[in-house]
Amino acid sequence: MKIISNPLELKKYLKSNSKIIGFVPTMGALHEGHISLFKEARQNNELLIVSIFVNPTQFLHGEDLDKYPKKEEADKKICSLSGVDILFFPHAQDIYTDDEISLQAPSQRGYILEGYSRPGHFNGVLTVVNKLFNIINPTNAYFGKKDAQQLHLISLMVKQLFMSVNIVEMDTMRESDGLALSSRNIYLSQDQRVEALKISSSLQVAFGMVNSGILDTKKIVKKMREKLNSLEIFYIEALSRDFKPLTSIIIGNSIILVEVKVGTTRLLDNIYL
Numbered sequence: 001m002k003i004i005s006n007p008l009e010l011k012k013y014l015k016s017n018s019k020i021i022g023f024v025p026t027m028g029a030l031h032e033g034h035i036s037l038f039k040e041a042r043q044n045n046e047l048l049i050v051s052i053f054v055n056p057t058q059f060l061h062g063e064d065l066d067k068y069p070k071k072e073e074a075d076k077k078i079c080s081l082s083g084v085d086i087l088f089f090p091h092a093q094d095i096y097t098d099d100e101i102s103l104q105a106p107s108q109r110g111y112i113l114e115g116y117s118r119p120g121h122f123n124g125v126l127t128v129v130n131k132l133f134n135i136i137n138p139t140n141a142y143f144g145k146k147d148a149q150q151l152h153l154i155s156l157m158v159k160q161l162f163m164s165v166n167i168v169e170m171d172t173m174r175e176s177d178g179l180a181l182s183s184r185n186i187y188l189s190q191d192q193r194v195e196a197l198k199i200s201s202s203l204q205v206a207f208g209m210v211n212s213g214i215l216d217t218k219k220i221v222k223k224m225r226e227k228l229n230s231l232e233i234f235y236i237e238a239l240s241r242d243f244k245p246l247t248s249i250i251i252g253n254s255i256i257l258v259e260v261k262v263g264t265t266r267l268l269d270n271i272y273l
């Protein structure tokens with residue numbers, strides 16, 4: 001595995017490359033969820049590139065960028081064992097200068113849900129993903145459905161900016177008891193972890209209701225609120241897959257998204273219906 005930190009060096013290295021590139025952008029603290037993306041990308045591309053970059057511009061003032069979990073050595077090992085060809089591991093100064101052009105997330109879909117409680121967060125995400133795509137020029141880029149709003153906005157950016165990368169959407173990986181895998185799970189105490197299971201069970205409640213023919217989103221959200229009532233709820237929303245409000249679930253074109261706080265940890269999850 002080759003490790004490169006300089007964007008121009010990586011661009012130069014890839015210049016003569018005519019291979020099919022699979023790219024998985026990450027912020028490190030790698031877990032099984034990331035590994036499933038690496039596996040899929042490994043199988044379907046000639047060259048597998050992973051980036052590890054804790055992107056400062058997607059953290060708001062007051063959010064503790066320095067506390068983001070870092071596991072550099074373990075992450076390198078995981079990448080190497082997963083058959084990664086190139087690990088792109090830049091520093092902030094390799095990616096940003098002090099006077100930057102940045103992308104703006106769309107004013108509606110970029111400022112609801114996660115974007116409502118973290119205004120500007122998605123500007124940072126889109127800006128860095130755009131930079132990474134420009135450096136790597138991947139054929140396929142892999143993103144998890146757990147961060148459904150991020151995935152939607154990145155797909156929108158690719159479409160609206162006529163980019164040629166193919167976005168591959170990957171299912172959320174879960175522990176056997178249903179908890180969605182997340183780098184933030186390490187912050188949970190044992191008791192908090194038990195509390196956190198209410199998130200996936202609330203989504204199962206929604207799934208059960210829809211299966212039994214209850215499609216009214218108000219009724220579904222109410223039942224989910226009851227299930228999550230011991231937690232601080234940021235949002236529970238039923239939206240169409242292009243992130244527009246829905247009064248009734250449309251099978252095959254709906255998503256229910258949840259974000260709660262367990263202890264001091266924000267956790268998100270969703271179900272595509």
Ligand code: PAF
Binds near residue numbers: 027058125
């Ligand atoms: O989901 C993440 O890990 C990050 O938001 C991403 C896509 C790597 C951009 O920094």
